[in-house]
Amino acid sequence: MKHIVFLIVVFTLLLTACSPNKPPVNQPSTTSAPGVTDSPTIGGEFDINDWDNVLASAKGQTVNWYIWGGSDGINSFVDTVYGQALKEHYGITLNRVPLADTVDAVNQVLSEKQAGKDPGAVDLIWINGENFFTLKQADLLYRDWAQKLPNSKYVNWENPAINLDFGNPVDNMESPWSSAQFQFIYDSARLNEDELPRSYADLKNWACTHPGRFTYIAPGPGGFLGTRFVKGALYELSGGAEQWQKFEPATWEKWSPELWNYLNELKPCLWREGETYPKDESELVNLFANNEVDFSMTNDITGAGRWIADGRVPETARAFVFDHYMIGDFNYVAIPYNAPNKAAALVLANLLLEPEFQAAQILPENGFGLGYAIDVNRVRDEAAQSVLKAAAAKLGDAATPASDLARSLVGDAAAEYQNLIEQDWLEFVLQD
């Protein structure tokens, strides 16, 4: 009897695990030469070089935008601002598909590829870093489109922070939406501005004179702010950001012991003596709001603004940065190779770069909170320029002053360091 049961279990597991390896049917050509678009699927043929043609073909389509759905502010901003504009100006319906994690959208596209399903379900994904890398590597992205958007002229494609996504060339397969820069949040009702630490060395002193009042997010999946915090420490200890832009094992061997040393010295001064760490931004925000620690972290240009608008932190919360090594980057939208409504996805990606909407996304009351993807100096239209200026002026007290942000801005490290930091941190800091 036991044997039979065992056999059945094994057999069923095999059945569920085996996926048919049939050659995908209806697969679009992936050998498209530069300048030639992939064969468009349903929803009308269009010529991407003729924008009016794209607009005409997008009319009446529904764009299925797969987007992380954890922020009420972002959700309602997307639904109202972009949803209405798409409907009114372009006759496109926006279907925002809320995700608990962007990797769910990546898995959907991977499954569709495996099943040979074209057209698929996903038109546009809010993406960067590892998820982009996965889709690009598997050749599952619509190619050669980002710089053909009319509003792409506002994007500074020369900037390596834009044309490299975590060190991985964007290659015209994704278009930027917004930017982010690492910052800290404190509560002005609890701390004075002049008490704030302004470097990692300062921070260690502060933490050890206020034991248990500081912690950082565990580096790892979902904890990219924590990884970024650790990278900043690495930059400061090694005295520069440039050497980390390219992966160099020798550099890592040289400086990583100092990094673990710093973090282990910090450890006994942390919240719960560093035995445990918040796993994501949301957990750290809750610790901060409930007065268990004195600092939180954010990526928003509005600083604490979005969190205040969401009612997650006290209204006295403010953002600040160290004098150096505050890592910034861009995030993007990408179109899968089998997107059913590519024309509508292109129109939406273009709309995201419209100066007027770029201005709207940085306003704290709109709840989006992230920064510009465009280079505001490239906007020639005077009306648009004044809208952008007005928005920047309205960032409010909860944001870090623009000059502080600019002075401390550095680029992210090469993608290889991400895994190294996350794995070695587990070994040398958490378990040590």
Added chain:
Amino acid sequence: MKYLTTSSLRLILYLILIAPFLLFVAYAFSTRWFFPHPFPIEWTVFTFQRVLDDTRTISSMAQGLWIALLVSVLSLILGFPAARVLGLRRFRGRHLVWMLFFLPTIIPPLAIGMGLNILFLQIGLAGTIPGVVLAHIIPTLPYTIFTLSSAFARFDENYEFQALALGASPIQTFFKVTLRLMAPSLVVAILFAFLISWSQYLLTLLIGGGQIITLPILLFSAASGGNPSTIATLSLLFIAPPVLVIVATARSLNRHGNEIREQY
């Protein structure tokens, strides 16, 4: 005195039952509730209103209810014959059949979902309501069969024979005798299937592929953001239908239970 202790015990029990629910209400209708305040200071219906104003909330609930309804009826129809044979008959390989029916509760839904998604994508069921319903039947069927077969184990077939002997047609016998006697267990089986389907996240996400949005999908994506007000509001909406269904059926189950006792 004795009355006082029992009633105070009762009160404590009720409190324990209702406390988590009260916590959800407190979070759903307040904002900026931070330590060290023991109770919320700012009450607001803002979050509740925003969640309800989002057309997707109501449509996801309607879609989830519709799917759960289809799933419970279908798994009842599928499970009933199997449960009857398993409950009433003894035959070689009966345990084997039991095992087969119970496998879905052992195998992780992720393994089922990933494989099934590829298959469903190929045959065009992925991203459709029929596809999601079929996928939900996998975890609900074992519970339906289990509930019904244990009821059938106590079922006396002689009632059916007597009805047939008295001249009732097989169809009449089925509807007027078998179903009536099984009614309380049928309700429980439906309830199980409904609850399991209503709270499915992973299978809906995988098979629905973002085109079928039910309340758990919204709830999980809100939970990933960690806003307690939104999570509490969606949770209240999430537990409302099951609670209503249980309240409604608990009464009828009691009534049926009494009737059956009287019959014996």
